[in-house]
Structures are given as C-alpha cells and as structure tokens.
Amino acid sequence: MQEFNLSRKGILLLFLLLVSFTVFGNTFFNQWTYDDLPVVLQNPDAHSLAGFLENTRHGRPMRELTYIPEHILFGDNPAGYRIQQLAWHGVNGFLLVLVFNALGVELPFALIGALFFMVHPLQSESLANISHRKELLALFFSLAAILCYLRSFSAQGMRRLLLWGSSVAAYGGALLSNETAVTLPLVALLYEWLMVERGRRVLWRKPLLTSAVCLLVGAFLLYRFRWIFAAEQLLTVYSKNSFEASQSYIPLFMGAMKAFGFYLYKIVLPVGLAPEYHFNLSESFWQPWALLSLSLLGGAVALAVSIRKKLPLVSLGIGWFLTLWLPISNLLPVAYLAADRYMYLCLPGIALVLAVLLQRWPKRVVMAGTGLVLVVFAGLTVVQNGYWRDEHTLWRHAAKVNPDSSWVMESAAYSYYLKGDYETARTYVREALRLNRFNTKAYLVLARIEEARGDLAEALHNYEFFTEVGAVEYPDLVLEARGKIPFLRERLRLVEIYRKRMGSSGEGGGR
Incomplete structure (x- = not known):
C-alpha cells in the first residue's frame, strides 16, 4: 500500500x-x-x-x-x-x-x-x-x-x-x-x-x-x-x-x-x-x-x-x-x-x-x-x-419542491412577509394552516401579515390565539405577542372611534 x-x-x-x-x-x-x-x-x-x-x-x-x-x-x-x-x-x-x-x-x-x-x-x-x-x-x-x-x-x-x-x-x-x-x-x-x-x-x-x-x-x-x-x-x-x-x-x-x-x-x-x-x-x-x-x-x-x-x-x-x-x-x-x-x-x-x-x-x-x-x-x-442565499430564496425554492409541508409553507409565507409582499404571504400561510391546523407558529405569522395589511381585528384574533396555544413551543415569541396585544387593542379602539365619528359626520352632512 x-x-x-x-x-x-x-x-x-x-x-x-x-x-x-x-x-x-x-x-x-x-x-x-x-x-x-x-x-x-x-x-x-x-x-x-x-x-x-x-x-x-x-x-x-x-x-x-x-x-x-x-x-x-x-x-x-x-x-x-x-x-x-x-x-x-x-x-x-x-x-x-x-x-x-x-x-x-x-x-x-x-x-x-x-x-x-x-x-x-x-x-x-x-x-x-x-x-x-x-x-x-x-x-x-x-x-x-x-x-x-x-x-x-x-x-x-x-x-x-x-x-x-x-x-x-x-x-x-x-x-x-x-x-x-x-x-x-x-x-x-x-x-x-x-x-x-x-x-x-x-x-x-x-x-x-x-x-x-x-x-x-x-x-x-x-x-x-x-x-x-x-x-x-x-x-x-x-x-x-x-x-x-x-x-x-x-x-x-x-x-x-x-x-x-x-x-x-x-x-x-x-x-x-x-x-x-x-x-x-x-x-x-x-x-x-x-x-x-x-x-x-x-x-x-x-x-x-x-x-x-x-x-x-x-x-x-x-x-x-x-x-x-x-x-x-x-x-x-x-x-x-x-x-x-x-x-x-x-x-x-x-x-x-x-x-x-x-x-x-x-x-x-x-x-x-x-x-x-x-x-x-x-x-x-x-x-x-x-x-441558501437568503431566507426568501431558501423558502421560495423549498415551497416549490416540497409544497406538502406546512412548515415549509409557513416559512415561505414569513419570507414573503419580510419582503413586503403581504398578499402572497397571506396565501402561503393559509395554505400552511390548511395542511396542518396545529402549526402553531403559522398563527403568529398570519397575525403579523394581517397587522401589516391593516386588518387589526384579524391580527388581534390570531395574536390572542397564538398566545393561548404557543406557550410550550415558543415561550419567547408568546411573550413578545402578549406585549403587542394591548397596543393592538388600543389601536383598534381608536379606529372604531374614528369610524363612528366619520359615520356621524357623514350623516350630518347628508342632512
């Protein structure tokens, strides 16, 4: 040898x-x-x-x-x-x-x-x-x-x-x-x-x-x-x-x-x-x-x-x-x-x-x-x-080759969210939840997407649900979400007040 x-x-x-x-x-x-x-x-x-x-x-x-x-x-x-x-x-x-x-x-x-x-x-x-x-x-x-x-x-x-x-x-x-x-x-x-x-x-x-x-x-x-x-x-x-x-x-x-x-x-x-x-x-x-x-x-x-x-x-x-x-x-x-x-x-x-x-x-x-x-x-x-260039290229490719994975679709959704493409992100995260309704983190991703889209009520609903079911798997993220909930509630309250005032103003103008 x-x-x-x-x-x-x-x-x-x-x-x-x-x-x-x-x-x-x-x-x-x-x-x-x-x-x-x-x-x-x-x-x-x-x-x-x-x-x-x-x-x-x-x-x-x-x-x-x-x-x-x-x-x-x-x-x-x-x-x-x-x-x-x-x-x-x-x-x-x-x-x-x-x-x-x-x-x-x-x-x-x-x-x-x-x-x-x-x-x-x-x-x-x-x-x-x-x-x-x-x-x-x-x-x-x-x-x-x-x-x-x-x-x-x-x-x-x-x-x-x-x-x-x-x-x-x-x-x-x-x-x-x-x-x-x-x-x-x-x-x-x-x-x-x-x-x-x-x-x-x-x-x-x-x-x-x-x-x-x-x-x-x-x-x-x-x-x-x-x-x-x-x-x-x-x-x-x-x-x-x-x-x-x-x-x-x-x-x-x-x-x-x-x-x-x-x-x-x-x-x-x-x-x-x-x-x-x-x-x-x-x-x-x-x-x-x-x-x-x-x-x-x-x-x-x-x-x-x-x-x-x-x-x-x-x-x-x-x-x-x-x-x-x-x-x-x-x-x-x-x-x-x-x-x-x-x-x-x-x-x-x-x-x-x-x-x-x-x-x-x-x-x-x-x-x-x-x-x-x-x-x-x-x-x-x-x-x-x-x-593997960045999160978006990684998960966009993963979603193409492995579309049956709820976790891949959730990660792809988050990568689109970070890119500011909220509609595509919403499509992916809903598919993730369709594949697996127990994908806890997907509810957090959906909450962030809805908040970015301006649907505060839907965002608040998903944040609250995530804090109820995600404490064991994601304690740090649940803590962060709990910190967001009071501010979202306050924002939603102010939006409702604004809408009521605008509605009243509109009725008065009509008379």
Missing part, C-alpha cells in the same frame, strides 16, 4: 481545501438563514468565553466555542464565519483520505471517495447554513478518533496508550459537537470483527465485558434521553408531517423506512433538495414505498454479511452508513424524519464503498464515469448553495 510522506500530506490538504472553497465558495455571498439567528446571532454563549461559561442556552459546546473568535473578528457579518466553515470541510476530506488509506485503500481511490463525499449536493445544507457546523465538527472528531484507533494497531507501549487515549478524547469531542455521533464505537467494533485477527483485537478481546459495557452505556443513554419516549415527542414528529390521526408507533416506523429509502434516492439523484421534507404517514402496513425501503434496508444488511469475507471493506462501508444512520433514523422519535444535514456523518460509509469498488475494478470507462459524476455533483452543489 502506498504511504504518505509529509510533503504529500501537505499538498493533499491544500488540494482538498481548494476543492472545498471552490465548490462552496459562492456561499460567501449568502446571508444568515434557517437556524443561524437563534444559534449564532442571538446566542450569548457563542459571543464570548464569559457567555459560554455562563451557559444560558444549552447547545453543542464545541460548536459554540468555534463561533466566539468569529464573533469577535466579524461581528454580524456571515461571510467571515464561512472561512472556518469551509476549512472544516476541507480538513474532513483530508482526514477521510487518511482513514481510507489506513484501512487499505490506495491513495488515488481514497481521494476519489473523499471527493465524492465533499462535493455531494447533500452537503450543501451543512456548509451553507452556519448553524449546522455541528455536523462538520462531529465528523472531524469522529475521523480523528477512528484514525488514532486504526494507528494504535501498529504502535507499541506508551505510544499505543497515547493513541487509545487520543481516540477516546476525540470521541468525546464528537459527542460535544453533535450527539448523533454516539454510535461511532460500533464502527470500531465492526472493523475488528471484519478486519482484525482474534489475537490482535482490542474491543473484542473480552466479548462479555464489551457486551456488558455496551448494555450499560445503552441503558444510560436511554435514561439520559428518556424524553424521546414521551407521547408528546411522538406527536411532535407527527405534527411536523401534518399527521393527526393516531398516537400509534406504526406510522413512525413506516415513516422512518420511507426516509431511509428517500436518503438512498437522494444519494443517487441529489435534486429537489430542501431544508425540510414532508412524508405522508399512515397506520396501514400496506405502504409500498415504506415496504420497498424496508426491503432495501434488509438487503443492505444481508449483503454486508454475505460479502464480509470476500469484500470486508465494502461490508464496513455499509455498516458505517447504517450505524451512523441509526441515531437520525427516528426509529425512536427525535426530530425531523429526514434532513440533508443528517447525511454528513453517514456519507463517508458510501464513499468508502465507492473507493473500494473502484480499486477492485479500475476500468477506464468506470473511472471516467465516476469523474463525470463528480463534476455533475459539484455543479449541482453550487446551484444548491445559491438557494
């Missing part, structure tokens, strides 16, 4: 940084979007070390730490934040090459796999939206943990202990960046089972002890995140998909299967991407797309097991993808059924499969076809970055 020297590593790192800045360079023209305002601009923990230590908002500590120097240097200018954003992505591509090479993939093919990961359009959300830096950081620490772990097998004595310690510390960094990295140790367990002789294994040296530790950790995690078993959490996921018919688990499971198939489809054909997606949920077991996805999932597991001896690295790549998919699968109700950013930790598994298959069958036509796909993907990514 071809080895790196320091000079080659430097050239490779510079090249992958150049790729990152070239493909995602147009994001420097983008404004704050999506979750950027609450996570970055309005988060005191991300503005100074003192604020971070005060910890007024519980979030991802590693992400907040990286925002502090940017806030000091660039303030509210999003362009300055993107330097670090794109740099992390380039470094992740570099680490991915090192990990693939350590696994036995030759450098050219390891590089192709890393490029597939880097330029894929699904990465646009993680790069274009600054608040999603948690994905970049989680992968950085995950890859660092894996690399240290792999290198420990060829080390001895104190160096080996240092590599083990570094791997554990890096894993801790991944968890502090994003909790979805929790299943990363399963990748190491899978690697030892597939690739390491029994006498050299570390984690599987004492299977009973390892199993006991896994059970204890699993029990702790179930206790730590016990809120996901609450009925309210299940209903939250259902509400995001405009489903109100049941509290059964069946719709969630079938929805998770649909999302799995959706991911596979978008990996192959990454068009029509949006920040939020909608899935039609049902209690019925007869859902062809869900059943097809379930078959694909079972087929992927069966394939990984059947080829584990002939193509162990392909099995490892499939296992990597599935292992990192588990925390975001929503087999336990967590959040959105699907999101582009969720694939950031999973895609390296697919990239490994690609790299291994290309190394095994390096036909010219296959290599040329792969190169063409990479170029097309890079072009699609540049286009996708443009949709």
Whole structure:
C-alpha cells in the first residue's frame, strides 16, 4: 500500500481545501438563514468565553466555542464565519483520505471517495447554513478518533496508550459537537470483527465485558434521553408531517423506512433538495414505498454479511452508513424524519464503498464515469448553495419542491412577509394552516401579515390565539405577542372611534 510522506500530506490538504472553497465558495455571498439567528446571532454563549461559561442556552459546546473568535473578528457579518466553515470541510476530506488509506485503500481511490463525499449536493445544507457546523465538527472528531484507533494497531507501549487515549478524547469531542455521533464505537467494533485477527483485537478481546459495557452505556443513554419516549415527542414528529390521526408507533416506523429509502434516492439523484421534507404517514402496513425501503434496508444488511469475507471493506462501508444512520433514523422519535444535514456523518460509509469498488475494478470507462459524476455533483452543489442565499430564496425554492409541508409553507409565507409582499404571504400561510391546523407558529405569522395589511381585528384574533396555544413551543415569541396585544387593542379602539365619528359626520352632512 502506498504511504504518505509529509510533503504529500501537505499538498493533499491544500488540494482538498481548494476543492472545498471552490465548490462552496459562492456561499460567501449568502446571508444568515434557517437556524443561524437563534444559534449564532442571538446566542450569548457563542459571543464570548464569559457567555459560554455562563451557559444560558444549552447547545453543542464545541460548536459554540468555534463561533466566539468569529464573533469577535466579524461581528454580524456571515461571510467571515464561512472561512472556518469551509476549512472544516476541507480538513474532513483530508482526514477521510487518511482513514481510507489506513484501512487499505490506495491513495488515488481514497481521494476519489473523499471527493465524492465533499462535493455531494447533500452537503450543501451543512456548509451553507452556519448553524449546522455541528455536523462538520462531529465528523472531524469522529475521523480523528477512528484514525488514532486504526494507528494504535501498529504502535507499541506508551505510544499505543497515547493513541487509545487520543481516540477516546476525540470521541468525546464528537459527542460535544453533535450527539448523533454516539454510535461511532460500533464502527470500531465492526472493523475488528471484519478486519482484525482474534489475537490482535482490542474491543473484542473480552466479548462479555464489551457486551456488558455496551448494555450499560445503552441503558444510560436511554435514561439520559428518556424524553424521546414521551407521547408528546411522538406527536411532535407527527405534527411536523401534518399527521393527526393516531398516537400509534406504526406510522413512525413506516415513516422512518420511507426516509431511509428517500436518503438512498437522494444519494443517487441529489435534486429537489430542501431544508425540510414532508412524508405522508399512515397506520396501514400496506405502504409500498415504506415496504420497498424496508426491503432495501434488509438487503443492505444481508449483503454486508454475505460479502464480509470476500469484500470486508465494502461490508464496513455499509455498516458505517447504517450505524451512523441509526441515531437520525427516528426509529425512536427525535426530530425531523429526514434532513440533508443528517447525511454528513453517514456519507463517508458510501464513499468508502465507492473507493473500494473502484480499486477492485479500475476500468477506464468506470473511472471516467465516476469523474463525470463528480463534476455533475459539484455543479449541482453550487446551484444548491445559491438557494441558501437568503431566507426568501431558501423558502421560495423549498415551497416549490416540497409544497406538502406546512412548515415549509409557513416559512415561505414569513419570507414573503419580510419582503413586503403581504398578499402572497397571506396565501402561503393559509395554505400552511390548511395542511396542518396545529402549526402553531403559522398563527403568529398570519397575525403579523394581517397587522401589516391593516386588518387589526384579524391580527388581534390570531395574536390572542397564538398566545393561548404557543406557550410550550415558543415561550419567547408568546411573550413578545402578549406585549403587542394591548397596543393592538388600543389601536383598534381608536379606529372604531374614528369610524363612528366619520359615520356621524357623514350623516350630518347628508342632512
């Protein structure tokens, strides 16, 4: 296997940084979007070390730490934040090459796999939206943990202990960046089972002890995140998909299967991407797309097991993808059924499969076809970055590709409201409420739109309704709305007085 020297590593790192800045360079023209305002601009923990230590908002500590120097240097200018954003992505591509090479993939093919990961359009959300830096950081620490772990097998004595310690510390960094990295140790367990002789294994040296530790950790995690078993959490996921018919688990499971198939489809054909997606949920077991996805999932597991001896690295790549998919699968109700950013930790598994298959069958036509796909993907990514230019371009595009989502239509309505197009905004928000009458925030958006249109009575009605039903989900916004209500009532009272006087004046003039 071809080895790196320091000079080659430097050239490779510079090249992958150049790729990152070239493909995602147009994001420097983008404004704050999506979750950027609450996570970055309005988060005191991300503005100074003192604020971070005060910890007024519980979030991802590693992400907040990286925002502090940017806030000091660039303030509210999003362009300055993107330097670090794109740099992390380039470094992740570099680490991915090192990990693939350590696994036995030759450098050219390891590089192709890393490029597939880097330029894929699904990465646009993680790069274009600054608040999603948690994905970049989680992968950085995950890859660092894996690399240290792999290198420990060829080390001895104190160096080996240092590599083990570094791997554990890096894993801790991944968890502090994003909790979805929790299943990363399963990748190491899978690697030892597939690739390491029994006498050299570390984690599987004492299977009973390892199993006991896994059970204890699993029990702790179930206790730590016990809120996901609450009925309210299940209903939250259902509400995001405009489903109100049941509290059964069946719709969630079938929805998770649909999302799995959706991911596979978008990996192959990454068009029509949006920040939020909608899935039609049902209690019925007869859902062809869900059943097809379930078959694909079972087929992927069966394939990984059947080829584990002939193509162990392909099995490892499939296992990597599935292992990192588990925390975001929503087999336990967590959040959105699907999101582009969720694939950031999973895609390296697919990239490994690609790299291994290309190394095994390096036909010219296959290599040329792969190169063409990479170029097309890079072009699609540049286009996708443009949709993240500002809130209006983002949600206007999302409403076109995902018109069945109440949350997308509500966000599109608000973007039109900010543009001053109140009639179009009103159309979108009414569609959002038609799709899901339990979309609480849509009532607030409608209230703001009606206030801007001058329909104070309708605005007051929706503000009052929002304050009654939105306190749990949006306490800060409810507080703001409650502050508006007395002024609106007073304005409405004065308007009524004015109308009565004008009516009386009109009658007198007629006589």
